[in-house]
Amino acid sequence: MRLQTRFGLERLFYTTFDYARQHHFSHVTFADKPNVMRESGHFAAEVFYEVAAQFSDIAADIQNVDAVALRPVLKPDEYGVIVAENMFGDILSDLVAGMMGGLGLAPSANVGSHIPYFEPVHGSAPGMAGKNKANPSAMFYSIALMLDYLGFHRQAKAIDLAVDRVIREGKITTYDLGGTATTQQMAHAIIRTINAAAVTRTACVITIGDELLSGQYQNSNQQHLSQLLAAADYQVRLQIVCANNIRQISSILNACCGQNELLVVRGGLEATSDDKTREAVANAVNHPLIHHENVWVTIQQRLRKLGVPDDKSNRLQALFPSGSRILANPSGTVPSFYISSGGSQVVALPRPPSQALPMLESYLSLTNKCEAGENKYDWMLIGISEGEVESKVRELLPFTEWDIHFLWESPYVLMQIETPPLQPMLQSILNTLDEIFQAHLVSKNNTAVNLLNDVCDISWAMPDAALSVLLLNEKSVTERKPPLCAEVSINPMLASVVTSDNLLEKMTMSVRLQSGATQTVAFPYKNTLLPKSIPEYAAWCVLNALATDNG
Numbered sequence: 001m002r003l004q005t006r007f008g009l010e011r012l013f014y015t016t017f018d019y020a021r022q023h024h025f026s027h028v029t030f031a032d033k034p035n036v037m038r039e040s041g042h043f044a045a046e047v048f049y050e051v052a053a054q055f056s057d058i059a060a061d062i063q064n065v066d067a068v069a070l071r072p073v074l075k076p077d078e079y080g081v082i083v084a085e086n087m088f089g090d091i092l093s094d095l096v097a098g099m100m101g102g103l104g105l106a107p108s109a110n111v112g113s114h115i116p117y118f119e120p121v122h123g124s125a126p127g128m129a130g131k132n133k134a135n136p137s138a139m140f141y142s143i144a145l146m147l148d149y150l151g152f153h154r155q156a157k158a159i160d161l162a163v164d165r166v167i168r169e170g171k172i173t174t175y176d177l178g179g180t181a182t183t184q185q186m187a188h189a190i191i192r193t194i195n196a197a198a199v200t201r202t203a204c205v206i207t208i209g210d211e212l213l214s215g216q217y218q219n220s221n222q223q224h225l226s227q228l229l230a231a232a233d234y235q236v237r238l239q240i241v242c243a244n245n246i247r248q249i250s251s252i253l254n255a256c257c258g259q260n261e262l263l264v265v266r267g268g269l270e271a272t273s274d275d276k277t278r279e280a281v282a283n284a285v286n287h288p289l290i291h292h293e294n295v296w297v298t299i300q301q302r303l304r305k306l307g308v309p310d311d312k313s314n315r316l317q318a319l320f321p322s323g324s325r326i327l328a329n330p331s332g333t334v335p336s337f338y339i340s341s342g343g344s345q346v347v348a349l350p351r352p353p354s355q356a357l358p359m360l361e362s363y364l365s366l367t368n369k370c371e372a373g374e375n376k377y378d379w380m381l382i383g384i385s386e387g388e389v390e391s392k393v394r395e396l397l398p399f400t401e402w403d404i405h406f407l408w409e410s411p412y413v414l415m416q417i418e419t420p421p422l423q424p425m426l427q428s429i430l431n432t433l434d435e436i437f438q439a440h441l442v443s444k445n446n447t448a449v450n451l452l453n454d455v456c457d458i459s460w461a462m463p464d465a466a467l468s469v470l471l472l473n474e475k476s477v478t479e480r481k482p483p484l485c486a487e488v489s490i491n492p493m494l495a496s497v498v499t500s501d502n503l504l505e506k507m508t509m510s511v512r513l514q515s516g517a518t519q520t521v522a523f524p525y526k527n528t529l530l531p532k533s534i535p536e537y538a539a540w541c542v543l544n545a546l547a548t549d550n551g
Contacts, residue, residue: 013051016083024428025080027059031068104135104176107142118146135174136187162193202260203234208267212241221353232364249280257342267351285341287321293547297455302333323431340427375419381440389413411533448539456484466494470534487512511541519545
């Protein structure tokens with residue numbers, strides 16, 4: 001028997017889904033006991049799914065509360081936001097507090113219709129009064145929750161990071177975290193960290209290879225990577241060597257994620273059967289491996305220059321976890337990548353020191369620029385209007401201090417987002433933006449024509465002779481590239497378009513490769529902009545057809 005009202009349940013569920021959307025969670029779970037509390041459980045489920053239907057971008061499900069008491073312990077990555085009524089919520093909050101390290105770390109927010117209040121989950125803890133041994137972390141985290149609720153997002157983040165750092169360092173912590181510090185000593189350590197002008201970041205170096213474990217080769221690369229990280233103000237807290245084993249690598253990454261800002265994984269990115277790193281990282285961060293056609297084309301060009309046979313197994317080198325960023329390899333054929341997971345950045349590097357060290361330097365230079373204030377993120381989009389782009393961005397980021405710029409440069413919409421100094425865009429938001437515009441994204445900063453010319457020597461076949469003026473056969477005189485022929489047709493024909501008095505019309509373009517792969521696109525156009533638009537749309541269609549051909 002329990003008291004429920006539609007008003008109360010709707011308020012609870014709307015708050016939950018709003019919180020999930022604002023904090024970029026893609027999954028909401030309602031923890032209840034409908035198989036026992038049948039009447040009230042059915043009523044609550046009805047209201048839950050009515051509210052969930054209004055948030056189509058967020059997956060929603062109902063699970064038995066006893067199952068929820070088990071699954072987050074075994075598979076916490078399966079959950080986003082868990083919502084429950086008072087009794088079940090009270091029980092589960094203690095469970096997850098234990099998962100994160102105890103009640104001394106768990107903050108809480110009690111949000112009413114008009115007035116919220118914030119406190120540690122442990123409450124006043126009268127049993128600890130006067131002993132000067134309580135963990136102050138939960139109080140600082142609660143302060144951060146309050147500041148974030150009031151709109152002081154930067155200050156809240158600074159407090160969160162400072163508490164995280166003091167706990168990770170483990171030098172000044174209270175008894176429940178294995179230390180001997182008093183409440184005051186740990187609180188002062190957190191405050192000093194908040195006020196510090198520069199804070200040392202932490203890193204972990206993981207090298208992969210059976211030959212390293214057996215002692216067959218000296219692991220000097222680990223030393224060089226640590227020295228490079230130390231020069232960039234990272235404190236290397238852990239060095240690990242592990243076998244070419246997916247389960248072992250994934251397990252180590254899961255254990256280290258969230259404990260250090262940066263995890264550097266070296267080795268195992270090549271295309272042989274014993275190279276397991278990219279699959280292990282994908283498993284650990286729970287992102288599937290996807291093929292990057294542009295990267296694969298670059299790898300093929302490098303292999304041809306080196307006289308290496310074009311073996312299909314090399315395609316593995318163009319597989320990366322979804323949402324990751326690619327790091328170019330200037331001195332080898334194997335690109336690397338980095339991806340955010342559990343509050344850490346995971347950077348995967350190839351085995352040879354001559355390649356791994358410059359690539360790590362490139363990554364550190366990139367992130368240092370972001371921290372210095374150069375937080376600019378670019379998208380070059382085609383086949384979508386400026387208004388549509390802005391609408392989608394504003395829907396995702398309705399309230400933001402970021403500077404968002406849109407520029408129409410036919411046929412592209414150039415979008416740039418600038419974030420304040422020391423506030424780089426969260427990887428989850430970056431991933432969401434990439435997913436939203438995936439169908440229209442040409443690149444971050446290059447046109448389709450340029451990308452296609454980097455890939456091949458293109459020749460065009462066309463039934464519309466007038467198109468030959470706009471689509472020129474490209475052949476490189478400095479670099480040998482594979483030839484490619486593409487047949488392109490447009491409707492309406494170009495001659496009728498040129499003589500038309502209409503300022504704005506719609507055109508359909510179809511491109512067919514020799515392999516039979518076909519791409520069709522419809523787009524609005526202006527007569528005066530056709531010389532720019534047609535070559536770019538044709539190149540874009542060819543790139544998409546090539547991607548289809550290569551899976």
